[in-house]
Amino acid sequence: MCGSCCQRNQTGTLRGPVRQSLVATGAVWLLKLPVRVYRLLWSPWVGHACRFQPTCSAYAIEALEGHGPLRGTWLTLSRLIRCHPWGGAGYDPVPPPPAPTYQRKTPE
Numbered sequence: 646m647c648g649s650c651c652q653r654n655q656t657g658t659l660r661g662p663v664r665q666s667l668v669a670t671g672a673v674w675l676l677k678l679p680v681r682v683y684r685l686l687w688s689p690w691v692g693h694a695c696r697f698q699p700t701c702s703a704y705a706i707e708a709l710e711g712h713g714p715l716r717g718t719w720l721t722l723s724r725l726i727r728c729h730p731w732g733g734a735g736y737d738p739v740p741p742p743p744a745p746t747y748q749r750k751t752p753e
Contacts, residue, residue, distance in 0.1 A: 677709055
């Protein structure tokens with residue numbers, strides 16, 4: 646823990662960015678679970694006729710891991726909406742996450 650923002654309260658539970666990170670990690674894991682089940686059970690029966698590269702399931706996992714549960718879900722749903730017979734095709738990578746903005750503490 647960094648000491649300044651990631652501290653434990655009186656009950657010993659984490660607070661600050663570490664706790665938020667644990668919640669986001671759990672949410673991402675739960676959201677990736679149906680995608681993994683699809684890849685394991687349904688995808689072999691459907692075949693390999695994906696119009697985009699990477700496939701929608703690979704895109705979903707990459708978006709959730711790179712952007713977190715909220716924006717990753719939004720990116721995944723927007724990709725699935727674009728995936729239809731009259732839609733586009735080709736290379737469609739996950740956009741890079743926005744650069745983090747850090748606030749510098751001024752000495753008091």
